[in-house]
Amino acid sequence: MTRFGFGEGVLVALLAAMLASVAQTGLGLLLPAADVGQLLCIGLGFGYGLYLLARSREHVGRIVVAIGWVAVSFLVVALTAGLWPQVLAQLVLVWLTRVLYYHTETFAALVDLGLLVLGFSAAIWVLERTGSLFLTIWMFLLVQALFPLIPSRPDGGERADPPQDPFVAAEHTAEHALRRLSARQ
Template sequence: MSRLGFGEGVLVALTAALLASVVRTALGGWLSPGALAHGLCIGLGLGYGLYLIARSRERVGRVAVPILWAGISLLIVLLNAGLWVQILAQLGLVWLVRALYHHGRPLAALLDLGLLLLGCLAGLWALEHTGSLFLAIWTLFLIQALFVLIPGGPDADRREPATADPFETAERAAERALARLLH
């Protein structure tokens, strides 16, 4: 599996913004604005979470995390907690998945939290100044595409030190490749 890149994140941002706009247009006349907003929020959050899990090398929690995610999201809807609670829950769940599945160090997870909050504020700014859902979601997810540039991700722990014996490095690489083939 190739490493996540910024270009892939840009495509995810474009896809999320287009899908949200299409769904809003298609279902806008059928659902109340509140139900549509909750549905879009849950759909975007869970969809992005599934993408993050699928692109991770970790195998633990691939079934449990999405079930827990959906349960938390639906509980917020059932409790009528409001759209802002749902948005904050989705952002928190995205951060949790990225921290657990894509960052190997606490500092990287904190930087990721800052990036997530920056993206949220930029998305709100875009929505406020343009009134465009497409631009708001595009801005939010475009900033999220930068998370791959945060140092200390899982690949940082797997890189070999420069002074390692070339034979040991090749042996470990072969063991990892064999382990991937067996799983």
């Protein structure tokens, strides 16, 4: 698992907030506000999801996750007429992506869920206080920048106790060596 730091998360938050503010201004001239909100929500969620996938060492299923993300996003658009179901869908998709690609334990996944809820709550508070899209997105993603600090097993979820069968142990060692070799390329 490629661990990235808080500083990188802060830069991602700043970039996403600036891009969303510019996109809101530009799209606001062409589309109704409700459509702009949906597009921004999908764009931010999908962009953050692609960022998570790109930073993950795991290569399996990336295309399926990206296609599934787009499909779920547009299914929510087709079935609902509001921004909040889309926001909820994007939060769930972010959480599932982080669980699939970064966490090996249930506790870490639950802490991550708590971090998402905390970030969403902070973003809603900022939105009510300021009405600023930039500050709202900045606050949400700033809290999400804490995500790399969630404890996880350093060995990628592998068991500490060796298997009893020597053939299984040899297979496990060979798979581990292949993973290390493929990660270096």
